[in-house]
Amino acid sequence: MTIIDPKDLSNLYFGANKKTNAGEETAEFFVHPSIAIQSGTESTTPSDHHGTNIVHGRGMVATNDIAAGECIFITPPTVGMDCHAMESKFKSGTNVALEDLAMEELIDKMMKDINSKQDGDTKVNACINSFLCLMGSTKDTKKKVTIQMLNGKDDTDHWSAEELKDLSRKDMKTILLKNAFGPDFIMYDRIQAQWSSNLSYTPPNILGVFPLAAMINHSCTPNAVRTFSNSCMVAHACQTIPAGKEIMWSYIPPTQVMADRRRALKKRHGFLCKCERCMIEAKELRKDLLPTNLKQALEEANKWNEGMLDMSQISDETSKRQLCAAAIHLEETIFSSKSLSNEVKRHVRVGYTNLHINYFNTMLTTAANRKQPQQQQNVQDLVLQSATQLHFAYCSSNNTSTEHLSVLHLCYELASSSKNNNNNAKFWTEAIKRAHLTRYGSLGSNLTSIRNCMVHTRTVLRQRDGYLQVQFNFL
Numbered sequence: 001m002t003i004i005d006p007k008d009l010s011n012l013y014f015g016a017n018k019k020t021n022a023g024e025e026t027a028e029f030f031v032h033p034s035i036a037i038q039s040g041t042e043s044t045t046p047s048d049h050h051g052t053n054i055v056h057g058r059g060m061v062a063t064n065d066i067a068a069g070e071c072i073f074i075t076p077p078t079v080g081m082d083c084h085a086m087e088s089k090f091k092s093g094t095n096v097a098l099e100d101l102a103m104e105e106l107i108d109k110m111m112k113d114i115n116s117k118q119d120g121d122t123k124v125n126a127c128i129n130s131f132l133c134l135m136g137s138t139k140d141t142k143k144k145v146t147i148q149m150l151n152g153k154d155d156t157d158h159w160s161a162e163e164l165k166d167l168s169r170k171d172m173k174t175i176l177l178k179n180a181f182g183p184d185f186i187m188y189d190r191i192q193a194q195w196s197s198n199l200s201y202t203p204p205n206i207l208g209v210f211p212l213a214a215m216i217n218h219s220c221t222p223n224a225v226r227t228f229s230n231s232c233m234v235a236h237a238c239q240t241i242p243a244g245k246e247i248m249w250s251y252i253p254p255t256q257v258m259a260d261r262r263r264a265l266k267k268r269h270g271f272l273c274k275c276e277r278c279m280i281e282a283k284e285l286r287k288d289l290l291p292t293n294l295k296q297a298l299e300e301a302n303k304w305n306e307g308m309l310d311m312s313q314i315s316d317e318t319s320k321r322q323l324c325a326a327a328i329h330l331e332e333t334i335f336s337s338k339s340l341s342n343e344v345k346r347h348v349r350v351g352y353t354n355l356h357i358n359y360f361n362t363m364l365t366t367a368a369n370r371k372q373p374q375q376q377q378n379v380q381d382l383v384l385q386s387a388t389q390l391h392f393a394y395c396s397s398n399n400t401s402t403e404h405l406s407v408l409h410l411c412y413e414l415a416s417s418s419k420n421n422n423n424n425a426k427f428w429t430e431a432i433k434r435a436h437l438t439r440y441g442s443l444g445s446n447l448t449s450i451r452n453c454m455v456h457t458r459t460v461l462r463q464r465d466g467y468l469q470v471q472f473n474f475l
């Protein structure tokens with residue numbers, strides 16, 4: 001087993017020997033010494049006077065201050081699917097949807113471990129311990145969960161043959177639905193489309209159980225961020241996490257408006273989010289109290305905020321005009337409003353990420369067709385202004401999200417090509433570097449790796465399916 005040095009992750013992301021398989025001896029681990037698992041943590045949201053407090057079953061807390069950019073852990077799945085094996089299995093012919101196929105395969109693996117368990121089989125024991133402790137409060141309370149156990153390193157005989165006998169595929173499915181991690185940013189149907197057209201394409205992760213990661217609870221303003229590289233999960237702090245504070249990340253893309261976030265969380269994870277961001281948005285943007293002009297601006301903006309990365313519906317001139325008008329209207333009402341707090345404005349701005357990206361793209365393609373260089377320059381300056389605001393909003397609300405990195409690249413390009421903002425290129429270079437090193441961790445002093453990392457995120461949101469056009473090892 002190799003322990004990766006979190007001070008230089010370039011090898012993990014870009015190294016030659018990248019293949020890692022679940023449970024194999026080559027598996028890589030790192031765990032920050034200042035994290036602990038706590039059970040029954042009660043988190044009271046400050047602005048919530050009438051709702052019930054969120055009671056997390058278990059959570060991960062910082063036992064000492066953790067600075068933004070510090071690596072929290074690196075772990076392969078204790079049970080997971082190898083992407084290449086999955087690709088050949090899928091291509092060999094099946095009528096089953098990829099997501100279901102991956103789920104069934106993973107359940108097979110778990111059941112095989114359970115059924116083959118012999119006393120003293122340390123490897124199987126440790127694996128079973130890692131995923132069975134995720135089973136839910138009624139069945140697993142007698143086992144105290146440790147980081148060792150979660151990482152598949154505790155081979156103590158916790159489960160008797162009698163107890164294991166009763167476990168079914170249904171139990172495994174329950175564990176997976178709540179705790180497994182899929183490909184995250186890329187959707188299954190996109191992967192499936194690639195494979196169905198016989199294109200070779202390796203997503204950073206297909207489906208895996210990362211029990212340590214499964215301890216982290218949700219917040220729409222996360223202080224941690226995860227990435228995948230060759231089926232390994234890498235977690236970094238994206239904000240400073242003071243000692244005693246819970247480490248949280250987002251289960252869904254947090255760059256959506258509150259209604260969409262809450263809907264997605266309810267559907268996929270079965271809870272109503274009452275994180276700090278949701279509570280302040282719910283309070284300040286209450287429909288029955290909001291002035292009509294603000295309410296209208298939000299509703300208008302909603303129309304252009306749906307459909308991640310999808311510009312195809314905004315091809316005609318009328319739509320383009322309406323989209324730009326909605327973005328400008330939002331700026332003139334919501335973001336200039338005296339009655340809303342700056343905090344809620346930042347959250348709202350981040351929530352309308354799709355609208356912003358579509359607005360920037362529309363403005364810039366239109367500007368490219370202008371004959372007058374001065375006109376082009378004016379449009380670029382306008383976009384840079386708006387993108388700068390968006391950057392600052394990300395810093396406090398969703399620091400180093402994929403969208404944040406993409407917007408930073410845009411700002412850098414606009415600033416460095418601008419005649420008016422030449423001095424700002426340096427500011428954006430620093431901001432890009434800092435954000436990448438926070439999200440992906442330290443890449444050592446290897447400049448090529450750092451450049452590779454940046455090339456990787458550059459095109460993500462600038463064009464439709466941009467992320468499929470970059471050769472990627474991680475997201």
Ligand SMILES: [Zn+2]
Pocket residue numbers: 219220221261273274275276277278279
């Ligand atoms: Zn929330």
